[in-house]
Amino acid sequence: MANELHVLDLIPAYALDCLDGEESQVVVAHLTSCIECQGALLSYQEVIGQMAYAVPQVDPPASVKAALMAQIQADRQASPAALPRKPWWEMLWDFIPRQTPAWAVASLALIGFLVISNLFLWNQVRDLRLRQDESMVVVALNGTEMTPQSSGSIVISRDGKYGTLVVDQLPVLDESQQYQLWLIKDGQRTSGGAFSVNKHGYGSMEIWSRQPLGSYGSFGITIEPFGGSPGPTGDKVLGGDL
Amino acid sequence: MDYSKFDDVALIRQIALARPEALSELYDRYSRLTFSLALHIVGEAEIAEEVTQDVFFRIWEKAETYQADQARVSTWLTSITRNRSIDLLRKRKVRPEGYSLGWEDLQPGWEPVSKGRDPEDLTVQAMQTQHVRAAVARLPAEQQRVLAMAFFEGYSHSEIAERLGEPLGTVKTRIRIGMQKLRSLLQEEQIHP
Numbered sequence: 001m002a003n004e005l006h007v008l009d010l011i012p013a014y015a016l017d018c019l020d021g022e023e024s025q026v027v028v029a030h031l032t033s034c035i036e037c038q039g040a041l042l043s044y045q046e047v048i049g050q051m052a053y054a055v056p057q058v059d060p061p062a063s064v065k066a067a068l069m070a071q072i073q074a075d076r077q078a079s080p081a082a083l084p085r086k087p088w089w090e091m092l093w094d095f096i097p098r099q100t101p102a103w104a105v106a107s108l109a110l111i112g113f114l115v116i117s118n119l120f121l122w123n124q125v126r127d128l129r130l131r132q133d134e135s136m137v138v139v140a141l142n143g144t145e146m147t148p149q150s151s152g153s154i155v156i157s158r159d160g161k162y163g164t165l166v167v168d169q170l171p172v173l174d175e176s177q178q179y180q181l182w183l184i185k186d187g188q189r190t191s192g193g194a195f196s197v198n199k200h201g202y203g204s205m206e207i208w209s210r211q212p213l214g215s216y217g218s219f220g221i222t223i224e225p226f227g228g229s230p231g232p233t234g235d236k237v238l239g240g241d242l
Numbered sequence: 243m244d245y246s247k248f249d250d251v252a253l254i255r256q257i258a259l260a261r262p263e264a265l266s267e268l269y270d271r272y273s274r275l276t277f278s279l280a281l282h283i284v285g286e287a288e289i290a291e292e293v294t295q296d297v298f299f300r301i302w303e304k305a306e307t308y309q310a311d312q313a314r315v316s317t318w319l320t321s322i323t324r325n326r327s328i329d330l331l332r333k334r335k336v337r338p339e340g341y342s343l344g345w346e347d348l349q350p351g352w353e354p355v356s357k358g359r360d361p362e363d364l365t366v367q368a369m370q371t372q373h374v375r376a377a378v379a380r381l382p383a384e385q386q387r388v389l390a391m392a393f394f395e396g397y398s399h400s401e402i403a404e405r406l407g408e409p410l411g412t413v414k415t416r417i418r419i420g421m422q423k424l425r426s427l428l429q430e431e432q433i434h435p
Contacts, residue, residue, distance in 0.1 A: 012421030013399060013414065017325075018392040020400050042312065047425045049317030051393055052279045052324070054345065054374040057367060060277035060294050065269055068295045072262050072302055 006030070006037050015044035139219060141240040147171065152221070152238045154207065160214030163207035165192070170201045170237060173223060179237065180228045183209055184218040192219070194228035217242055250315035251308075258305035265302050272316060273298070274367070276323045283327035283394050293330065297323050328396035345378050345386045377427035385420030388413055
């Protein structure tokens, strides 16, 4: 970075905390990514630290230290967190009573091993759940009274933009009719496309939608005139909720 | 444990582990510096005592946030002391009557004798004091003045310009050049307490 882009001229005043707001913001922004200016700041902060030695050196009264230590004592009693914070290995060591038999130490080690194993397994289960949550969504479609044997599924992509419909054992319609998928949200029905099935009642279709499929709460399939209708007009044959 | 053998950074680590004895040792080392700076800024012993206690209690609470690669412990302490003192000064909005905060009051002279302190520590601190005062004394008077206003009173560039009736650019230049020169002078002969 060229020197003129640095804020070296502002660093002494920044270290003294006497820059006015706007300039201070410029320095703060620059310091986040400039090692050279960070180094300059440290050196000026040292200067400021030394400037304190210039004042007449006077001892505080003994009562200040007494009050400080009393305050710390009160703080420790008020907050268990302020009790000595030992490293974990020291805390574990303290937990084991002196003169403890070997079997007790071994049991403790075994318990520790089991706890760690459980944590490890718990993490694995959680990861699997997360992966499952992140995978594609499948919506099951069930037949109605008119088509109890029929079934279907809608598979929606992770981002909700794409979906595929698969149906099975739907009645074969005559050439003037087609099945039509409806995407339902807040009672409003939007067409997801019209499709036909083969002679075994099997059919599939890529779903087209302006909005993410995941934003719809329910899905339904009705029998409509060939090419589809603006809204459902025929009998419902399959339906399911997200 | 004999904390007097610990260096400053090790003491801070011990304080972070909630060892009051470590804080007691740090207090013994730096309460004089802290109290003196606070007293010079706020001008009243009672308030300086309050600041000193507050500074060390903050160290107790925040020791784990100290970063040794960012500043020496003494620099960290003086920074907290200065900020706390200036905050109090601003809140009170008045300074003790007839009280001045210039460098001119800091020339070599009588210093009260400290009781119960390690003579070697006191000697090093005294040398440090003389070293800094000598460096400041080599700055032109106008640079000393703006640095004192910024350092002891916490005034910004524009506030100093307004109080002195000087152009803002002039004040900025004086502070910049004064600090650069001071850094250079202090680096010529480093004395670390």
